[in-house]
Amino acid sequence: MRDDTDEALMLRYRDGEVRAFELLLTRHRRPVYNFILRFVGNPMQAEDLLQETFLRVIKVAENYERQAKFTTWLYTIARNLCVDASRRGKHRKATSLDAPLEEDGESAALVEILPSQGQAVDRQVIDKQAGVRIQQAIDRLVEEQREVFIMRELLDMSFKEIAEVVGCPENTVKSRMRYALEKLRETLEDYRDLAQVAQ
Amino acid sequence: MVECKDFDERLLDYLYEELSAVERQACEQHLTGCARCQGELSSFGGVRRAARQLELVEPPAAVSAKLMYQAAQLAPRRRGRVLPFVRKVWQHPAYAMAACFLIVGGVTSWQIIVHGDLPMVTPVLQEKSAVKSDEGQAATGRTPAVAATAEAATAEAAKAEAGGAPARPAEEAVEQKPEPGFFDRKSPGKVISSPSISSPSKGLAEVSAKELAKGPTSKSSAAPKTALPQEGYRPTPSPADGDLSLDSIGGVSKKADKARSEAGDGLLLKNEQPATGGSGKASRGAVNAANDDEPALPEIRRSAPAQEVVQLPLGKDQNQQLARDTLPQPSETRSRAAKPSAAKPVDREPQVPNERNSVVQASTAPLREEAEAPAGAPAAAPPPVRLDNNLSQGQAPANRLAGNVGEDGACRDVELRIRSEGQGRVSAEDLWTDYQCLKRRGQAASARAQGDLRRLANEFPSFRSDEVLAERREGEGSDERNQRQFDGLESPPRAKKAKRAAPKQTESNKAY
DSSP states (O other): OTTSOHHHHHHHHHTTOHHHHHHHHHHHHHHHHHHHHHHHOOHHHHHHHHHHHHHHHHHHGGGOOTTSOHHHHHHHHHHHHHHHHHHHHTTSOOOOSSSBSSTTSOSOBHHHHSOOOOSTTHHHHHHHHHHHHHHHHHHHSOHHHHHHHHHHHTSOOOHHHHHHHHTSOHHHHHHHHHHHHHHHHHHTHHHHHHHHHHO | OOOHHHHHHHHHHHHTTOSOHHHHHHHHHHHHHOHHHHHHHHHHHHHHHHHTTSOOOOOOHHHHHHHHHHHHHSOOOOOOSHHHHHHHHHHOHHHHHHHHHHHHHHHHHHHHHHHSSOTTTHHHHHHHHHHHHHHHHHHTTOOHHHHHHHHHHHHHHHHHHHTTSOOOOHHHHHHTOOOTTSBOSSOTTOBOOOTTOOOHHHHHHHHHHHHHHHOSOOHHHHIIIIIHHHOSOOOOOOTTOOOOSHHHHOHHHHHHHHHHHHHTTTSBOTTSOTTOTTTOHHHHHHHHHHHHOOTTHHHHHHHSTTSOOBOOSOOHHHHHHHHHHTSOOOHHHHHHHHSOOTTSOTTSSOOOOOHHHHHHHHHHHHHHHHHHGGGGSGGGOOOOOOOOSOOOSTTHHHHHHHSTTOTTOOSTTHHHHHHHHHTTSSOHHHHHHHHHHHHHTTOOOOHHHHHHHHHHHHHOHHHHHTHHHHHHHHTTHHHHHHHHHHHTSSOOTHHHHHHHHHHHHHHHHHHO
């Protein structure tokens, strides 16, 4: 059963084998969670969206038909949930760590104010800062660019599959990916300097 | 040649390695000579390297546990074809009712097909049928006890009447019951025309019931109806049988057979069982007609010649004797036969009144008119009959009437009787009759029998006083005298000698 494809496992779970769903969850819970986490940027919300994503899989498993790739179907569900969550989150006011504390835009960010923890931890701080910056850069991407970038870089999905999940032409996905890369390049210029210092 | 514009279009595919080898080679050739495209590619590569700094985060275990719990709870039921249908039927009242009707109807049909009837209903029907049968018996006046008696009587009669043939069970006898107003299936030419005759078992049952109600009755009234069907051609009874009644000696039965033979009913069909007691209405009707002068006899007699007949299993001598009994008897002899002989000694063994002759005369009286018609023919002239009343010689009458010897001193087994005389089982007078019969038939007793006869004549005064010695002296003279006696011209001289011979017989009995 471990060698079965995702589609075969899903069919088994449709026939009542809970063990098949367990294998599917083991295979896809981590990338889906990271996709959701990178998409929404909030671990708590990511957990809820992860649970909601697989709950939808469970509920619609009875009518599952082997028409598309399971990962495409799964990430479509996650993406739709993330899109809905992000649309609802726009109405909420959240404090960003990397946002300037003052509205003039020149003041230091919150993350820069946080006290450092000594020399030994410089590397960790740089890595953490690099990660935070990368995450901030991703968060600043438009949803269409962000999702494509996450799928392409984190989930290693092809442009064709991303196009299926997103539901747009492949060239559109490539274009969105290019815009995302250009934005991230601009955002990570400082990180490159930090990365060169850390090395 | 790939230019920068073309490379920009293929930059992502080249960055994410989705180009073919040829296109990749062409892009690499362009990259080697284009710094701008190389800078662009390295900048995007830096972003990818920075994005790889993002590590995949493990989701919380609690989420996985919740999902597994939800998956187990909401897991799809195992699909099948029967279970969803049953669930649907069970949840719908109309479907449930239809299913119940189908199940009940199917089970009922199966029971009817396999068992032929509903086992639940069968005991009730049996009880109803039993009640109906009891009601039917009550309506016909037959109680179960009487029915059982009738069955037992039928079985007994079948045993008694079968003779050499195996006894037929009562059910078989009932099956062969001819129905009134229909042609007999086994004899197409015979019409069962007597509507008053009931079935044999029923008749027997009635008779048995009457007998049970009456108790012991007189022989003259009960014997013709009860004993006739049961008496037939029994095997030779032992001489020790002391039953000298008409029921046991079968005299009436033979008279009835004789009457049947006269009436045409005694001629049995080939497939018909011979003389089963009470098994045939016609036979019983014939017997009753012989005794009661019923007018049914001529009808049956007219229908008889059209049938293929088989004679009764009687011996030739027996037939002759039966024919002889039907002839008119001398009045003197008849009067003597009506009362016990005065010449019989008192000190002898208990005497049996000569019921045989009286019954024969009574039963054959209405038939004599029919028998007299062919009597004129010379072929029908029977040999002279010696009617004597001195048959009460110990066990002789029983042996004589019911045994192989023949009831009237038939010539059959005369030698056996002569030899039996030496053993004291046959009276000397019976032996004399047999000897006369042999003489008439032109036969001679064997040397041994003649020796025994002479020995008896020399030994017993009564035998000597009889005409044995005279016959021995006179030879054929006795036959002429017998012929005159038969014609009624001369009374037997034995009547005169009986008184004289009585004391001598007493002495001879003492010698026994």
